[in-house]
Amino acid sequence: MWDRLLSISPWHGVTTTVIGNCGFGVAPTRAAHRKLILQTLEKVEGMSLDALQAGVGDDWPFETFPQYLDTLEQRGSAINIAALFGHTPLRLYVMGEASTERAATSDEISAMKKLMREAMDAGAIGFGTSVSVSHNGYAGRPVPSRQAAVEEMDALVSVMGDIKRGLMQITIGRDFSTRHMAEVSRKYGVPVTWTALLSHLYGPGGHRKQLDLAAEQRRSGALVIPQVSCRPLNFEFTFAEPFIFDVMKFMNELSQAEAGAPGTRRRAYADPAWRDKLRSELTPLFRNWWDRVVIAWAPSHKELEEQPLASAAATLGKDPVDLALDLALANDLQARFRMAVMNFDETEVAELITDPNTIIALSDAGAHASQLCDACYSTYLLGHWVRERGTFTLEQAVHNLTQRPAETFGITDRGVLAEGRPADIVVFDPKTVGPGPLKRVYDLPAGADRLVAEAHGISAVVVNGQIIRRDGKDAVAANDRLPGRVLRSGRAA
Incomplete structure (x- = not known):
């Protein structure tokens, strides 16, 4: 308009x-x-x-x-x-x-x-x-x-x-x-x-x-x-509004909870049990997705920008889910990731x-x-x-x-x-x-x-x-x- x-x-x-x-x-x-x-x-x-x-x-x-x-x-x-x-x-x-x-x-x-x-x-x-x-x-x-x-x-x-x-x-x-x-x-x-x-x-x-x-x-x-x-369908996403994961029921439920109680996302992202659930849910839906995710923007860790998430996580001795959510929390959920979806x-x-x-x-x-x-x-x-x-x-x-x-x-x-x-x-x-x-x-x-x-x-x-x-x-x-x-x-x- x-x-x-x-x-x-x-x-x-x-x-x-x-x-x-x-x-x-x-x-x-x-x-x-x-x-x-x-x-x-x-x-x-x-x-x-x-x-x-x-x-x-x-x-x-x-x-x-x-x-x-x-x-x-x-x-x-x-x-x-x-x-x-x-x-x-x-x-x-x-x-x-x-x-x-x-x-x-x-x-x-x-x-x-x-x-x-x-x-x-x-x-x-x-x-x-x-x-x-x-x-x-x-x-x-x-x-x-x-x-x-x-x-x-x-x-x-x-x-x-x-x-x-x-x-x-x-x-x-x-x-x-x-x-x-x-x-x-x-x-x-x-x-x-x-x-x-x-x-x-x-x-x-x-x-x-x-x-x-x-x-x-x-x-x-x-x-x-x-x-x-x-x-190629390349999406940039943040964990503030992770549209790309909305097909996952528990992520959609998190969006609903966030609307009623702001801050719910941050608490979930910091919870080890919730992270384990995300890991288990991601595997069947996004086959080999770690290999297709790049850290696009993370002011708290500029040295990681444009690096594949999987290789950056391996270098740091972390699981990719943990690194992604750590970066999200360190950047007010605004860290951006780029994924070749399909x-x-x-x-x-x-x-x-x-x-x-x-x-x-x-x-x-x-x-x-x-x-x-x-x-x-x-x-x-x-x-x-x-x-x-x-x-x-x-x-x-x-x-x-x-x-x-x-x-x-x-x-x-x-x-x-x-x-x-x-x-x-x-x-x-x-x-x-x-x-x-x-x-x-x-x-x-x-x-x-x-x-x-x-x-x-x-x-x-x-x-x-x-x-x-x-x-x-x-x-x-x-x-x-x-x-x-x-x-x-x-x-x-």
């Missing part, structure tokens, strides 16, 4: 962004729920609450989703915006805080369907949701969408089937499987795209089984499209990104900003997978960054350069294009930090015929009249 230039996506040649993924967003929202929505984003998306409150402010000029789209349109943006209708704010709007606790009644589902139709009529390009066990909101409670029954999901997708427009985007979990996705896709003729299919996520060879399943579903008449990433096997990643039934995506731009920076995946694809590895031709990579996603999301007038089409253009040098190194900056509201990477080899970014970036610098200012548009489904833009 506060960054009309939508950095850093345009730095890397993005001219249209899709918001509302995973079902998170800020509309519809009643005034009484605004703080809870921001607290949910703080927890589940790793966003600074101080930055959110300072950036969004107290006077929201919208309540409903149509009003939200109008607000975005009136404010303007450097690049185009297409919006999914978010399941989490929808459930909170209809059910209140009970949305985090139970399934909806038939009357509540009917109310949600009406709001879904209202959102689609206003220009939403589809419906975003999540049933991921890692998606926990304020005080460790499940985000509202996780409590939705299959019948509720079916009812909301049926709205798009009725108007023959829109797609479903879902972050996968046990309660709404790829089988359910195929069923609703066939039933209503609605595409379903899910996140995330990554190397190592499903165990040895698991990615291949998912690709085979996607092909089988396509043959059966369902359009189920896994989203894949072309980059997607680091390039042979498997190559299979994922070249499969005809997947779509390359997952920038997470705007979310997890202090933990990772994958908004540079477009330049990484062009630099690493085209120039360095030769996995794609340049033409194939450009297609995967333009026409393929535009067609998937039903953005009908974008994705190709043709007479009469909007002039969204990126001018780049194939010999030098790529992302620069990650760096941490403190430019968010309230001085909050984020990770960014500049782009190399991009000489111009053009949106709707206007140059917005030239030679790595903004060619427009945040207070200018900006060329980006809200792309509303069912309407040429």
